[in-house]
Amino acid sequence: DSGDAETAGGDSGDGGAITVGFSQVGSESGWRAANTKSIQDALTAEAGFDLSFSDAQQKQENQIQAIRSYIAQGVQYIAFSPVVESGWDSVLEEAKDAGIPVILTDRAVDSEDTSLYVTFIGSDFVEEGKRIGDWVSENLGTEPINVVELQGTTGSAPAIDRKTGFEDAIAGNDNISVIASETGNFTRAEGKTVMEGFLQAYPDIDVVYAHNDDMGLGAIEAIKAAGKVPGKDIKVVTIDGVKDGMTALAAGEINYIVECNPLLGPDLAEIIKTLESGGTVEPRIVTQDEAFDQAGAQAVLADREY
Ligand code: AHR
Numbered sequence: 001d002s003g004d005a006e007t008a009g010g011d012s013g014d015g016g017a018i019t020v021g022f023s024q025v026g027s028e029s030g031w032r033a034a035n036t037k038s039i040q041d042a043l044t045a046e047a048g049f050d051l052s053f054s055d056a057q058q059k060q061e062n063q064i065q066a067i068r069s070y071i072a073q074g075v076q077y078i079a080f081s082p083v084v085e086s087g088w089d090s091v092l093e094e095a096k097d098a099g100i101p102v103i104l105t106d107r108a109v110d111s112e113d114t115s116l117y118v119t120f121i122g123s124d125f126v127e128e129g130k131r132i133g134d135w136v137s138e139n140l141g142t143e144p145i146n147v148v149e150l151q152g153t154t155g156s157a158p159a160i161d162r163k164t165g166f167e168d169a170i171a172g173n174d175n176i177s178v179i180a181s182e183t184g185n186f187t188r189a190e191g192k193t194v195m196e197g198f199l200q201a202y203p204d205i206d207v208v209y210a211h212n213d214d215m216g217l218g219a220i221e222a223i224k225a226a227g228k229v230p231g232k233d234i235k236v237v238t239i240d241g242v243k244d245g246m247t248a249l250a251a252g253e254i255n256y257i258v259e260c261n262p263l264l265g266p267d268l269a270e271i272i273k274t275l276e277s278g279g280t281v282e283p284r285i286v287t288q289d290e291a292f293d294q295a296g297a298q299a300v301l302a303d304r305e306y
Contacts, residue, residue: 017050018276021070023080025107026058028153028186029214030242034306035081035106035262042265049269058083058153058185064091071098077272081106081122084155092116103271105264107157114283118275121267121285123260125161126168128239131258131291132209133169135237139256142175145206148198149181150191150219152211158260159183162211162239179205184215191215195222207235213245213257220253231255241292243304249297257297259289262306 020043024036036053043049052070056062060083070078071094078100082088088109095102096116104120111117136145149166152159163181170176180198184191191210198205199222208223210216216238220230230236230253238245241259248254264287271281292300 017045017048018077018272019050019052019073019075020077020079020272021052021066021073021075022054023063023066023070023078024053024055025063025081025083026055028058029188029212029240030244030306031212031214031240031260031262032186034242035264037306038263038265039079039105039268040265042269043272047269049272056083060084060087064088067091067095071095071100074098075100077101077103077275079103079105079268079272082109082157083107083153085110085157085160086155089113089116101275103268105268106262119271119281119283119285121264121271121287123287123289125158125260126165128158128258128260128289129162129165129167129211130169131165132162132237132239132256133166135256135291136166136176136207136209136235137170137173140207140235145176146179146202146204147176147207147209148195148202148205149178150184150194150208150210150215151181152183152186152215154183154185156186158239159211166209178209184210184218186212186214188214188218191218192222193218195219196225199223199226199228205234207237210236210238212260213238213240213242213248213254216254217244217248220248241290241304242306243301246292246297246301246304249292249294250301252294256291256293258291261287261289 043051054066102117106122184194223230236254
């Protein structure tokens, strides 16, 4: 078995490297691709890690299976980005019983027993949704505004929190109504399909609020196919700030993006090194996000890493 009290060399892989099992959500979006690259680039052999990485294809049962196999292998640390919020208590208890510290990255779990994980590092998703809601409230006038919402994966922390944050921000603005809200599962293809349905059902859509850039980009394809101009006839607001999203924003097809920083790898590496040397880390580490309008996107696009 292994644990945080053990020094490198105890249960480690070759040459004293720190063994880490990472269970990724999937490869649903550009954000996820950047997040995966950041983790794999940070937890390298040169940096002192022996990383086992698995892609759960947006399925909780695959993540639970991956975590169980990391426990069976006796890795020193487990990190994962939980696809949905609930249903983790048993497997996290198994990790705890095995003495393996767990680090949550990007997404939260709703377990009441917070001793089941050491820390949770990631963005404040409620705040992201609130910033989008504030922008809609402050920039689109006082006439009636019909919003359609493309939600992220049902039951995931970002889908729950971004919906809540937006609703909180527009509460009290009687001219803004969310006339339809459905999941597009954080993918471009499903964002497009769901938007096609919205366009058929509702002739008077003013704004699409997509919980991530990819679904917004899918919605843009649907808007164009319906003979309307994205960014003008129908405003598009999204969360993430990946290169494709920022490109569409710079071109005026998206109107506003709240960033969600995917570059969590270096912080994850540092957290593990701190724990490994006997240090402690804060139970919640909130990453900082910016927000961009068209001019803002044009200014940073050339240097955007992902
Ligand atoms: O959990 C973060 C979200 O997951 C990103 O905003 C989205 O693009 C990804 O799929």
